[in-house]
Structure formats: structure tokens, C-alpha cells
Amino acid sequence: MADTISEFFQELAEQRRQPLLGRVRGTVRFDLVESQDAADQWLIAIDHGDVTVAHADGSADCVIRADKAFFELLIKGEQNALAAVLRGTIVCSGDIELLFAIQRIFPGPPGLRQTQGAARGSQ
Amino acid sequence: MTTDQVRILKGNTFVVSDDRGDIEASATDPTGLFSFDTRFLSRWVLTINNQRLTALSTDDLQYFEARFFLVPGTGTVYVDSKQSVIRRRSVGNGFSEELSILNHADEEIDLTVRIEAACDFADLFEVKDALKKKGTYSTKIEDGRLTLSYERETFARATDISSSEPCQIDEEGLTFHIRVEPHSSWRTDLDVAISVPSSGQDKEASIFAWHARRPLSDMAQDLQFWLDEAPRLECEWEPLRTSYRRSLVDLAALRFSPVTAGGRSLPAAGLPWFMTMFGRDSIFTSLQVLPFTQELAATTLRELGLRQGTRIDDFRDEDPGRILHEMRYGEMAAFEERPHSPYYGCADATALYVVLLDEYERWTGDVHLVRELEFEARAALNWIDEYANLQGNGYVSYQRRNEETGLENQCWKDSWDSIAYHNGQLPGFPRATCELQGYAYDAKMRGARLARLAWDDSAFADRLELEAADLKRRFNRDFWVEEGEFFALALDADGRQVDSLTSNNGHLLWSGIVEDAKAEIVVRHLLGERLFSGWGIRTMAVGEGRYNPIGYHVGTVWPFDNSFIAWGLRRYGFKDEAAIVAAGILEAAQFFDGRLPEAFGGYPRAMTKYPVQYPTACSPQAWSTGTPLLLLRTMLGLEPVGDNLVVDAALPMSTGRLELLDIPGRWGRVDAFGRGRVDTRQSAGPA
Numbered sequence: 001m002a003d004t005i006s007e008f009f010q011e012l013a014e015q016r017r018q019p020l021l022g023r024v025r026g027t028v029r030f031d032l033v034e035s036q037d038a039a040d041q042w043l044i045a046i047d048h049g050d051v052t053v054a055h056a057d058g059s060a061d062c063v064i065r066a067d068k069a070f071f072e073l074l075i076k077g078e079q080n081a082l083a084a085v086l087r088g089t090i091v092c093s094g095d096i097e098l099l100f101a102i103q104r105i106f107p108g109p110p111g112l113r114q115t116q117g118a119a120r121g122s123q
Numbered sequence: 124m125t126t127d128q129v130r131i132l133k134g135n136t137f138v139v140s141d142d143r144g145d146i147e148a149s150a151t152d153p154t155g156l157f158s159f160d161t162r163f164l165s166r167w168v169l170t171i172n173n174q175r176l177t178a179l180s181t182d183d184l185q186y187f188e189a190r191f192f193l194v195p196g197t198g199t200v201y202v203d204s205k206q207s208v209i210r211r212r213s214v215g216n217g218f219s220e221e222l223s224i225l226n227h228a229d230e231e232i233d234l235t236v237r238i239e240a241a242c243d244f245a246d247l248f249e250v251k252d253a254l255k256k257k258g259t260y261s262t263k264i265e266d267g268r269l270t271l272s273y274e275r276e277t278f279a280r281a282t283d284i285s286s287s288e289p290c291q292i293d294e295e296g297l298t299f300h301i302r303v304e305p306h307s308s309w310r311t312d313l314d315v316a317i318s319v320p321s322s323g324q325d326k327e328a329s330i331f332a333w334h335a336r337r338p339l340s341d342m343a344q345d346l347q348f349w350l351d352e353a354p355r356l357e358c359e360w361e362p363l364r365t366s367y368r369r370s371l372v373d374l375a376a377l378r379f380s381p382v383t384a385g386g387r388s389l390p391a392a393g394l395p396w397f398m399t400m401f402g403r404d405s406i407f408t409s410l411q412v413l414p415f416t417q418e419l420a421a422t423t424l425r426e427l428g429l430r431q432g433t434r435i436d437d438f439r440d441e442d443p444g445r446i447l448h449e450m451r452y453g454e455m456a457a458f459e460e461r462p463h464s465p466y467y468g469c470a471d472a473t474a475l476y477v478v479l480l481d482e483y484e485r486w487t488g489d490v491h492l493v494r495e496l497e498f499e500a501r502a503a504l505n506w507i508d509e510y511a512n513l514q515g516n517g518y519v520s521y522q523r524r525n526e527e528t529g530l531e532n533q534c535w536k537d538s539w540d541s542i543a544y545h546n547g548q549l550p551g552f553p554r555a556t557c558e559l560q561g562y563a564y565d566a567k568m569r570g571a572r573l574a575r576l577a578w579d580d581s582a583f584a585d586r587l588e589l590e591a592a593d594l595k596r597r598f599n600r601d602f603w604v605e606e607g608e609f610f611a612l613a614l615d616a617d618g619r620q621v622d623s624l625t626s627n628n629g630h631l632l633w634s635g636i637v638e639d640a641k642a643e644i645v646v647r648h649l650l651g652e653r654l655f656s657g658w659g660i661r662t663m664a665v666g667e668g669r670y671n672p673i674g675y676h677v678g679t680v681w682p683f684d685n686s687f688i689a690w691g692l693r694r695y696g697f698k699d700e701a702a703i704v705a706a707g708i709l710e711a712a713q714f715f716d717g718r719l720p721e722a723f724g725g726y727p728r729a730m731t732k733y734p735v736q737y738p739t740a741c742s743p744q745a746w747s748t749g750t751p752l753l754l755l756r757t758m759l760g761l762e763p764v765g766d767n768l769v770v771d772a773a774l775p776m777s778t779g780r781l782e783l784l785d786i787p788g789r790w791g792r793v794d795a796f797g798r799g800r801v802d803t804r805q806s807a808g809p810a
Contacts, residue, residue: 020433022498077434083464086457088277097383100429108434108441 005032005068006055008075009042012105013053020104022049028098029060032068040068044102062098065091077107128154129181130395131189133214133342134379135159135452136317137395142178144191144210144220145169150243153250156218156282156315157395160453162250163217163282163317164271166241169210171195171224171234176208186376187342188213206232206303213342217282217316224310226303234303238313239296244273244280246453247396248461258454262294269297272320278457279320287312349375353415354786356755359779360799362713366751369717373743374412374752378419381426381450389423390749393721393741400465402427402446402472403535404745406479411686411749413486414756414786420483421492427476428499432467432506437524440468440533444506446476448530461528470511470521470533473503474562481569484576485763488789493577501578504570504587507563513553516618517597519563520555534559535684536627536662540669541676542613545622547668550615557610558627560598561634567591568635599638608644610637624648624664626684632691642695649688650700657728658711659685659704665725672725679722679737682708683746686753693757698773702801705754706775712751719747759783759795766790772797776804 012018024046032040043054066074070089073079081103084090092099127142136158140146148155148165156164169176176193183189190211194204205228211221226232243256258275269292272281284297288311291298303309349371356367378388379398390412391397392404405427409420432445439462440448448469455461462468477500484493493500511519523529532541534556542556543549567587574584602610604622610631611620628645631637637645648654653664659680663670669677685708692701711734712719721744724735758778760771768790774781778799785792 019498023428023495080436080439080459080464083457083459086278086452086464088279088457097385097429100383104433106434108436109438 004072004075005040009044009053009055012044012051016051018046018049018051018105020049021046021051021101024048024098024101026061026095026098027058028062028064028102029058030071031063031065032071033065034068039065046098046102060094062092062094062096064099064102065093074103074106077109081106129183129189129191131183131187131212131214131218132376132395132398133187135391135398136214136216136218137398138164138212138214138218139395140167140212142181142191143169143176143193144189144212145175148243148245150245151250153396155242155245156317157247158217158317159319160247160399160451160456161280162245162247163242163280164240164315165243165245166239167315168239169193169208169222170237170239171206171208173235173237179207185343185346186372206234217314219315220313222311222313223308224301224303225308226305229305231302231304234299234301236299236301237296238298240269240271240282240284240315241295242271242273242282244454246455247451248453248455257458264292264294267292269294270318275454275458278454280454281318281320283314283316283318285314285316287314346372346375352787355782355784357780357782357784359781360777362717363709363751363755363778363781365717366709366712366719367717367755370748370751371415373718373748374416374745377408377743377745377748383429384422384426387422387425388419389426390419390745392746393744396741397744399452400426400430400447400450402448402469403475406446406472406475407535407683407687408745408749410475410479410482411683411746411753413482414761414788415752417483417487417787420479421487421489424476424480424483424492424496427472428496430465431499431502436467438462439464439466440523440525440529442467442506442510444473444502444504445469445510446472446503448472448533462525466529468521468523468525468530468533470519470556470559471535471562473506473511474519474559474566476500476503477566477570477573478562481573484573486788488766490577493573497578500570500573501583504566507566508590511559511563514555514616514618516555516614517594518555518601518614519559520553520614521559522553536676538675538677540674541662542621543623543667543669543677545624545668550613550619550621553616554613554621556613556627557598557602558630558634560594560602561631561636564591564594564598564636565634567594595636595638598636599641603641608641609648610645623667623669624653625667626654626660626662626681626688629660629684629688629691632695633687634691635694637695639695642697646692646695646697646700649692650703655704655707656680656725658707658723658734660688661725662722670725673735673737675722675737678725680711680725680734681722681747682711682719682750683721683744686746686750686757689754689757693760698760698771699801701757702773702775703803705758706777706801706803708750709754709775710777717751718743719750720744721747755783759797761786761795763788768793768795770795770797773801774799775801 028044030042043058045052139154146167155162179192193208207225209223261272263270269284379391380388390408392401405423409423432441445467447465450465451463456463513520521533571584571587574580612623613621663677671678689701689704720736721739722737762769774797776799784794
């Protein structure tokens with residue numbers, strides 16, 4: 001399980017540039033809760049689309065807290081971050097705009113075609 | 124019963140009660156205290172000595188506060204009470220209520236005052252559809268406070284009720300045993316606070332918890348500032364001044380600040396049930412009010428951009444680049460029993476997003492925002508060709524992928540029977556309604572201007588203009604109904620024309636997709652007997668299979684629709700016709716104290732003499748509120764040209780002299796003047 005999450009952040013670090021975050025500037029920390037008092041912490045700094053990742057604690061403009069197992073579903077596209085915030089499954093403190101922004105890079109539900117339109121209409 | 128309701132609100136927090144100030148909601152009854160699309164109070168009933176009260180009068184002081192003047196008892200014939208009761212209620216994070224009891228007698232009096240309180244924590248959607256709750260309720264009395272709570276897994280909502288004067292608290296309310304001296308009074312301040320508890324360590328740290336307890340601004344001062352900032356209207360025709368003032372105040376009430384907006388506001392769709400972000404409504408309203416206030420457009424663009432679709436999600440009808448339809452915060456959205464987190468099933472807002480961005484820049488000169496939103500605007504333009512071309516025929520069309528809870532009709536005429544052939548039959552899906560092609564054309568043309576102005580990409584601009592020209596050429600061929608000489612309402616799944624004559628033709632003028640040679644005949648239809656009622660242009664023409672003067676989108680007159688048609692008439696140089704439409708709608712506004720309803724009946728003006736209001740739950744509706752403002756723009760012929768504001772007035776004769784002072788924009792502030800000269804009387808519609 002931890003591997004999926006590490007891979008996700010590693011890929012994020014390697015890609016560096018995220019066009020979907022082009023307007024964004026700030027720091028986001030994911031606190032991924034494993035047990036009562038242990039959280040896996042990832043610190044993401046975004047500067048107009050340029051992303052750096054640290055597997056570390058640290059102060060952040062926005063802190064997103066979720067169960068580790070749930071976060072794994074998010075990055076697989078099996079759960080939706082904004083519905084989860086409404087539900088309280090994810091707790092966000094600080095600048096919530098950063099949560100709205102960073103969830104844009106999570107994938108959509110698995111198994112759906114990634115293009116439609118003309119391709120679909122000409123079936 | 125709606126007539127006796129009293130509604131006050133701040134943002135998406137609102138209270139709907141009866142004229143005594145009492146709330147007695149049933150599962151399906153839309154009264155109570157609501158916030159974040161959840162009911163936080165469903166029962167709030169005042170009794171004195173076990174007796175209900177009677178309302179003498181109710182005073183809606185401002186949109187955010189109300190005062191109820193009451194006497195004990197439910198007297199039948201006349202009231203002769205020795206006490207009177209005043210409840211003064213204002214909305215904040217919940218509401219506060221000053222309860223005063225005045226003793227007019229020469230003797231002291233002992234009273235038992237009781238407030239009953241309860242809450243069902245219904246989701247707005249549940250109130251509409253009467254659905255059953257899945258979580259658990261609890262009640263707690265602690266520190267002089269009654270707390271009503273609801274929990275479902277991690278979803279928690281609570282209401283805290285307290286009083287400034289001592290009282291007995293039980294699980295069903297508050298009781299005061301009081302003595303009021305002769306010719307004296309007693310008062311307590313009741314506080315009903317909404318709360319969004321979060322589990323885990325961050326008890327009160329979550330953003331929603333904070334939002335529920337955020338510091339409140341001085342709302343009276345805020346409203347005054349808002350009114351002072353708006354251009355001043357001087358006009359000999361008093362009803363227009365009334366409509367203008369009404370619109371400005373209602374627009375203030377309709378401002379909604381999303382949690383991500385840092386206190387800035389955008390226009391919500393309608394009050395109180397649609398106090399949330401809607402792609403289409405927020406954009407149309409922002410467009411209407413641009414000459415008067417520009418902050419709403421900027422916030423709309425930023426906030427819709429932040430929530431722009433980024434992935435394929437069938438449940439939400441989401442695609443990359445698509446602008447949302449509607450955002451909701453309640454339990455059903457949270458548990459994905461409804462797709463509004465947000466829902467994207469809307470086929471027009473994405474093109475209109477680009478239209479608004481361009482129009483905003485033309486008024487403000489804010490190139491910075493155009494650069495900031497380059498990615499979003501390009502993604503929106505890309506959506507038109509990449510994701511909305513469902514039939515592969517080069518036209519924007521829609522078909523929901525969420526077949527259970529998604530929207531069937533994803534255009535502004537979104538009721539089930541709004542898209543119909545001349546013979547009354549309904550087409551299948553996908554449907555390519557005509558106005559969507561107009562918006563797409565306009566978005567490409569305006570996108571091209573922005574690409575040259577701010578994105579330094581003339582190749583992209585050239586491409587967009589070529590595509591737009593091609594779209595216009597094809598559209599004027601494929602949608603033109605030769606026999607009737609108007610544009611079809613839509614193309615169906617087989618590419619056949621949905622051949623009803625509708626007001627959508629007017630939107631096509633607004634978008635500029637109509638070939639010049641066809642404009643005059645289109646205008647003749649719009650102002651002809653079948654479409655023009657004398658008050659305004661009907662959504663669907665008399666003689667169509669589905670025509671019904673009180674059918675929601677098949678015969679009623681929508682003020683918002685007419686305001687954009689008037690803009691379209693100006694665009695093609697039909698100034699007098701634009702003045703006729705403006706005059707009809709503004710004259711209709713007089714019958715509603717200056718507050719235009721969402722729609723009114725399509726009966727001929729000569730038949731009813733007054734506009735028959737279509738019954739809707741929401742008033743004011745944002746784009747009806749914006750209508751008098753856009754009509755002022757079209758009558759004065761206000762048009763930004765470079766760094767100047769051009770004025771080219773064509774006012775109805777009845778208006779007399781009109782001055783609009785301090786119009787804000789890239790020019791600073793300028794004034795516009797005009798005098799009524801267009802005779803609109805002979806156009807009062809058919810008998």
C-alpha cells in the first residue's frame with residue numbers, strides 16, 4: 001500500500017511541471033494517517049506549476065488529513081476528493097483553495113475511456 | 124402559504140419562517156434555518172403561557188434581518204392584548220434573535236415563555252424529494268446550551284442554541300419563567316449557531332468548521348458601500364429608478380462567497396434555494412451586470428476556473444475543460460447520492476466562460492486576469508471541439524452519461540419538454556441546440572482576440588477564427604429552416620432539424636453567428652405576433668405543437684432571455700427593436716414592484732393587461748435581477764471600444780431623459796446620457 005503512495009509522489013517529483021497547477025503558489029502537506037498517532041507526511045511546494053516533493057513534516061499553507069488507505073483510493077481515481085471533504089473523510093485546514101487546486105491532478109474513475117466526443121459519436 | 128413566508132439570508136445561510144417568526148417544517152416543507160444546503164433548524168416555535176402568537180405585522184428591514192410584531196393568543200376577531208412581543212432576527216452563522224416582551228398593563232405579570240426547537244438536518248435535495256435520513260440524531264444539554272446533532276459516519280452537523288437570559292433547557296427547547304413589571308419590558312437574546320464538527324484531532328480546525336464560525340462583517344455598512352459604488356441613475360420615468368434600486372439591493376443579497384474565494388463574491392443563481400455556484404447562471408448574471416460592477420465577473424471566472432473539470436467522470440458528467448453546472452455541500456452530495464460535488468452536466472457554460480473572460484477584459488482592461496486564466500480558457504476552448512462534438516458533425520451537443528441523477532437537457536431551457544419539434548414530438552439524444560453553436564462561435568472569436576492580446580499566440584488566434592468562420596457557414600446552412608425562414612431549435616441525433624420557432628433565435632443574434640443577410644428576417648420573427656407578446660419575447664412561438672403560455676420553457680416570457688435578445692438586436696444594429704423589447708420588460712417590472720420574476724405568462728398583453736407571474740420557488744432570481752441592468756446597457760448602447768466607452772442611446776419615448784453616472788471601467792468613471800425617442804406604443808403586441 002505504501003508503495004502506491006510513494007510511487008505517486010515520486011512520479012509527481014519527477015514530472016516537476018504540472019500544467020493544472022499553473023495558477024497555484026503555496027505549500028500543501030498530506031498527513032496520511034496509519035494509526036492513532038502515526039501519520040505519513042508528504043510536503044508539496046507548488047510555484048506556478050513547478051512542483052517539489054519532500055517526504056517530511058513541515059509547516060504548510062494547507063494541511064490535508066486522510067486515512068492512508070483512503071488516500072490510496074483517491075490517487076487511483078476510485079474516490080473523489082471534493083465529495084470526501086464534504087463528508088469529513090478528508091479534513092482540510094488552512095487554505096482550502098490549495099486543496100481544490102491539487103485534487104485536479106488526481107485521476108478520474110478507472111476504466112473510463114479518456115476521450116469521447118467525435119471518437120464516441122462515430123462508433 | 125408562500126405569500127406568508129418571511130425569508131432572510133446571508134450567502135448560503137438563510138431562514139424561512141412564517142409571518143410570526145415560527146418554523147414548523149415537515150419533511151417536505153421548505154422552511155427552517157439552512158446553511159451549506161443542510162437544514163440546521165426545522166422547529167422553532169414560540170409560545171407564551173402555552174399559547175401561540177398572532178402576527179400584527181412583519182418588517183423585512185433588510186435582506187438579512189426581519190422584525191415580527193406579535194401579540195399572545197390566536198385571536199379571531201380583534202386583538203386586545205396587554206402584552207406585545209417583538210422578535211428581531213438577523214442571519215449570521217446561523218441566526219440571532221432578540222425576543223422582547225412588553226407589558227402595557229398597570230399590573231406586573233408572570234409569564235411562561237417557551238421556545239420549542241428541533242432539527243431534522245435534512246439535505247436540500249431531501250426537502251425537495253422527501254427522502255429518508257441514514258444517520259443518527261443526538262441531543263445534548265451542556266454549559267447552558269442545547270446542542271442538536273446529526274452524524275453519519277464522518278459527516279457531522281450540529282446546531283447550538285443558547286440564551287442571554289437564564290432559562291430551563293430540556294431536549295425539546297428553552298423555558299423562561301419571567302415577571303414583567305407594569306409598563307416595562309423583558310428581553311433575551313437567543314443565539315442559534317450552526318456548527319460543522321470534525322472528527323479526529325483537528326476538532327475545530329477544518330475549513331468548514333471555521334466557515335461556520337467566521338467573523339461577520341457589518342452587513343448594513345456593506346450594503347451601503349455596495350450601493351454607493353454602483354453608478355447613479357437619474358431618470359424621468361420613476362419605475363425604472365425603482366427597478367434599478369431593487370436590482371442593486373437584490374444583487375447584493377445574491378452575492379455568494381465560496382469557501383475558496385477569500386471573502387470575494389460571485390452571483391448565486393436564486394434566493395433562497397439556489398444560493399450556490401452555478402456555471403450558467405453565475406456567468407450570465409456577471410455578463411448582465413458588467414457595466415455596473417466588475418468584481419462579480421472576476422470572482423466568477425476565478426472560482427469556476429478553480430473547479431474546471433480535469434478528468435472523465437461519468438457520474439459527474441465531467442470532462443477535462445468543462446465548466447461546472449452546480450456545486451452543493453449537503454449530505455447527499457457528500458455521499459455521492461447526488462453528483463453535485465460539483466456536477467458538470469451543462470453544455471453552455473464552458474463556451475460562455477470564454478465569452479465572459481473576453482467581455483470582462485473589454486470593460487476592465489484587466490489583461491492580468493486573462494493571462495492568469497490562459498490555461499483554463501484554452502481548456503474550455505478545447506472542450507468545445509474535443510468533448511462536446513458528440514456526433515462528430517462539428518456541432519456542440521449534449522447527452523448525459525449519468526442516467527440516474529444527471530440532467531437530460533443541458534441547455535438553459537432545461538425542462539423535460541423544452542426541446543420539441545414543430546409537431547410537438549421530442550427528439551432523442553444527443554441534441555445539438557442552436558444557441559450552443561452560437562456560444563461556441565462567439566467563444567472562438569473572442570478567444571482569438573484574447574490569444575493575440577494576452578497569450579502571444581497569433582497562430583492559435585488564426586486557427587480559432589478559421590474554425591469560427593467555418594462553423595458560422597455550416598450553421599447558417601444546416602440550422603436554417605427554409606420554409607419558415609428561421610433557425611431550428613436544434614439538430615437531433617440524426618442531424619434532422621428540430622423545427623420549432625423559439626426565442627433561441629435571439630441568442631444567435633447576441634452571439635453573432637447569424638449571417639447579415641438573415642438578420643432582418645430573424646428580427647421580424649422575434650418581434651412578430653407569434654413570438655412577441657407585447658411584454659416580451661416568448662420562449663416558444665404561438666402555433667408550435669408544445670406552445671403553452673404558462674409552459675415553463677414552451678411559451679412563457681423570461682426577462683433574462685429578453686435582455687440577451689435585446690443585446691443581440693443591438694449587435695446587429697436593430698436599435699429601435701431593442702428599445703421595444705426593453706420597454707416591454709421594464710413596463711412589466713412595474714407590476715412586481717420593480718423585481719422581475721423568473722418568468723411570466725406568454726399571454727398577449729392586450730388580453731391580460733398585466734403580466735401573469737409564473738409560480739416559482741425562488742425570488743429574486745439572479746438573471747432576472749440582472750435584466751434591468753443589461754437593458755440599461757442596451758438602451759444606452761454602451762460599448763467599450765479600446766479605452767473608451769461609446770454611448771449610442773436609443774431609448775423608449777416613455778423613459779424621458781435618462782442619465783447613468785459614474786460607469787466604472789478601464790476609462791475610470793464616465794457618464795452616459797440619453798433621451799427617449801423610440802415610439803414603442805404601436806408595438807404593444809397583438810390583441
